[in-house]
Amino acid sequence: xxxxxxxxxxxxxxxxxARIGVIGLGMVxxxxxxxxxxxxxxxxxxLEQDLRSRLKPPFWDEKNDYKxxxxxxxxxxxxxxxxxYGSRISLSxxxxxxxxxxxxxxxxxxxxxxxxxxLDSVISNCIxxxxxxxxxxxxxxxxxxxxxxxxxxxxxxxxxGWPIFARxxxxxxxxxxxxxxxxxxxxxxxxxxxxxxxxxxPNLASSIIVLSTFELARMIIRESFLSFLGLGIQxxxxxWGGMLAEGRSYMLNxxxxxxxxxxxxxxxxxxxxxxxxxxxxxxxPHTRNR
Amino acid sequence: MKSYILHRLFQALIVIWGISLITFSLxxxxxxxxxxxxxxxxxxxxVALLRREMGLDQPIxxxxxxFMSGMARGDFGKSFVAQRPALGLVLERMPMTLWLxxxxxxxxxxxxxxxGVLAAVxxxxxxxxxxSVLAVLxxxxxxxxxxxxxxxxxxxxxxxxxxxxxxxxRHIILPATGIAVSVLxxxxxxxxxxxxxILSQDYIRTARAKGLGEKAVLFRHxxxxxxxxxxxxxxxxxxxxxxxxxxxxxxxxxxxxxSLVVESIFNSDFPVVQAAVAxxxxxxxxxxxxxxxxxxxxxxxxxxx
Numbered sequence: 001x002x003x004x005x006x007x008x009x010x011x012x013x014x015x016x017x018a019r020i021g022v023i024g025l026g027m028v029x030x031x032x033x034x035x036x037x038x039x040x041x042x043x044x045x046x047l048e049q050d051l052r053s054r055l056k057p058p059f060w061d062e063k064n065d066y067k068x069x070x071x072x073x074x075x076x077x078x079x080x081x082x083x084x085y086g087s088r089i090s091l092s093x094x095x096x097x098x099x100x101x102x103x104x105x106x107x108x109x110x111x112x113x114x115x116x117x118x119l120d121s122v123i124s125n126c127i128x129x130x131x132x133x134x135x136x137x138x139x140x141x142x143x144x145x146x147x148x149x150x151x152x153x154x155x156x157x158x159x160x161g162w163p164i165f166a167r168x169x170x171x172x173x174x175x176x177x178x179x180x181x182x183x184x185x186x187x188x189x190x191x192x193x194x195x196x197x198x199x200x201x202p203n204l205a206s207s208i209i210v211l212s213t214f215e216l217a218r219m220i221i222r223e224s225f226l227s228f229l230g231l232g233i234q235x236x237x238x239x240w241g242g243m244l245a246e247g248r249s250y251m252l253n254x255x256x257x258x259x260x261x262x263x264x265x266x267x268x269x270x271x272x273x274x275x276x277x278x279x280x281x282x283x284x285p286h287t288r289n290r
Numbered sequence: 291m292k293s294y295i296l297h298r299l300f301q302a303l304i305v306i307w308g309i310s311l312i313t314f315s316l317x318x319x320x321x322x323x324x325x326x327x328x329x330x331x332x333x334x335x336x337v338a339l340l341r342r343e344m345g346l347d348q349p350i351x352x353x354x355x356x357f358m359s360g361m362a363r364g365d366f367g368k369s370f371v372a373q374r375p376a377l378g379l380v381l382e383r384m385p386m387t388l389w390l391x392x393x394x395x396x397x398x399x400x401x402x403x404x405x406g407v408l409a410a411v412x413x414x415x416x417x418x419x420x421x422s423v424l425a426v427l428x429x430x431x432x433x434x435x436x437x438x439x440x441x442x443x444x445x446x447x448x449x450x451x452x453x454x455x456x457x458x459x460r461h462i463i464l465p466a467t468g469i470a471v472s473v474l475x476x477x478x479x480x481x482x483x484x485x486x487x488i489l490s491q492d493y494i495r496t497a498r499a500k501g502l503g504e505k506a507v508l509f510r511h512x513x514x515x516x517x518x519x520x521x522x523x524x525x526x527x528x529x530x531x532x533x534x535x536x537x538x539x540x541x542x543x544x545x546x547x548x549s550l551v552v553e554s555i556f557n558s559d560f561p562v563v564q565a566a567v568a569x570x571x572x573x574x575x576x577x578x579x580x581x582x583x584x585x586x587x588x589x590x591x592x593x594x595x
Contacts, residue, residue, distance in 0.1 A: 020426075125301070125304050125305065125308065126308070128301065128304075128305045128308075129304075129305050129308030129309060129312070131529070132305050132309060132529065132571045132574045132575050132578070133309070133312070133529070133567065133570070133571050133574075134529050134530075134532040134533040134536055134570055134571075134574070135529070135533055136533045136536050136537060137532075137533065137536050137548070137551060137566075137567060137570060138312075138567070140536070140551070140552065140555060141316050141551075141555060141563055141567060142316070144555040144556070144558075144563075145316055217430060221432040221433075224432065224434075225432070225434050225537060228434060229540070229552065244434075244435070244438070248438065251438070251441060251442060251446060251453075252446055255442045255446060255447075258438050258442070259438075259439065259442060262432070262435035262438060262439065263435075265432050265435055266430065266431055266432060266435055269430045269431070269432060270426075270427070270430040270431075272430070273426060273429055273430035274426065274430075277426060
């Protein structure tokens with residue numbers, strides 16, 4: 001009897017854990033769909049200014065204009081449409097920079113962990129050096145140096161995000177390399193590249209997937225912070241960080257101008273984090289009960 | 291142990307050298323400093339003269355060695371704006387940044403450790419689940435958005451606390467809260483998982499068996515051991531803490547190093563940027579080094595290995 005209850009509780013617990021992941025997946029899919037169908041969803045042109053209807057309040061205020069559900073910004077652009085188009089920036093910058101960092105980091109991590117020796121000490125020291133900067137400070141300085149804009153933003157975030165992937169992959173490769181199945185594969189005459197691709201990489205997949213999800217959320221936050229500082233995406237292009245910066249000077253009375261785009265960022269990163277937590281529990285049995 | 295410390299010191303030196311390389315190359319990414327310093331109507335001769343004065347006409351290797359020897363002596367050149375040594379400007383602002391980071395950290399510790407213990411003791415019950423919901427929210431929340439929401443709620447709407455600046459104890463509450471939320475989740479999760487692990491161990495059973503009260507078992511036996519990795523993580527998360535300070539200082543106009551750096555970046559005042567980046571990086575290297583040595587000293591496997 002007691003045992004049943006325990007199993008039942010465990011099942012409920014795991015269901016609740018899984019449900020969190022599913023909620024996250026739903027949130028992320030929602031943002032993805034919004035980004036994908038932006039031209040069909042947005043009621044207005046996100047770049048069109050109309051100074052006569054500037055700073056209109058959002059729907060919960062009685063002075064709201066039904067034409068602008070989320071109100072308008074200081075130059076009379078439709079907030080909702082800008083929010084919708086902003087999702088494209090956040091997601092595309094996030095995915096591009098995360099994938100780029102991941103590819104670079106995985107390659108360097110495998111090289112360091114598999115071949116060790118001089119290569120390893122060079123790569124490890126690079127990791128240590130890169131990780132000794134407060135990341136955001138490094139990104140700000142490099143962005144200021146290269147100049148703002150979409151392309152530079154992707155380059156800077158993509159090139160500076162690899163150490164965390166490299167560190168994880170290196171540590172796991174070192175551990176995997178001494179496992180019996182890898183020794184066996186090598187003893188059977190497997191070439192290094194074959195052993196890496198067929199035996200090591202598949203075993204890294206789950207931790208890389210989990211790290212990538214969390215890094216995606218971090219990249220989106222970094223993008224929006226840099227755009228917020230005016231070092232990322234430039235106006236009139238609609239980015240959530242840029243909208244937040246525009247709304248900041250109106251914080252004293254028109255607080256929603258900053259709160260709405262910020263909430264969009266939070267919604268997205270929360271969805272991704274929940275998904276990451278779900279994925280981690282699902283892929284790694286060890287953390288299931290932690 | 292001695293050879294381990296020497297090895298780690300050597301590694302730290304390599305890292306500092308790498309940092310000097312990156313900091314130096316930042317300068318060469320920037321726009322030409324001479325064009326920033328001179329008014330637009332300056333003649334070509336003026337430009338050439340200033341360039342020679344600043345040593346920018348020399349080969350890059352020479353410039354690098356000059357920069358290196360300057361850095362070793364703590365000389366990053368004069369700020370273009372304030373016309374005073376850059377390092378001095380940075381160090382002047384340092385206490386404010388450390389004060390902010392320390393209060394944020396303290397607040398995070400005060401909240402996260404009891405919460406982690408509670409979640410471990412009441413594992414899989416409502417307290418545990420609510421704590422983990424809090425952790426997930428805190429982890430996903432962009433710090434700069436949280437800061438802005440704190441201002442909107444507590445300064446604009448409720449008018450309880452000042453929205454920016456420094457000067458009184460009331461000024462530090464909001465920024466410190468922001469920083470605390472950013473480090474809280476990781477501390478809480480770690481405390482919780484370590485407590486769960488330790489509470490299932492034999493010496494805890496022994497302590498209970500000999501009739502110790504639950505409080506003594508939890509706090510004198512379990513928590514003490516659970517805190518070792520928490521302290522380690524604190525050392526390694528020092529960079530994250532400073533990163534959080536960069537964001538928070540910008541939003542709250544807190545007069546620390548980070549807001550100085552952001553200001554200097556917009557003024558293209560790169561001696562200050564370089565000095566600040568170098569100081570931050572060296573602090574992080576030092577924190578990691580101290581943590582590593584402390585961990586090694588605590589761990590007999592490393593101490594005698």
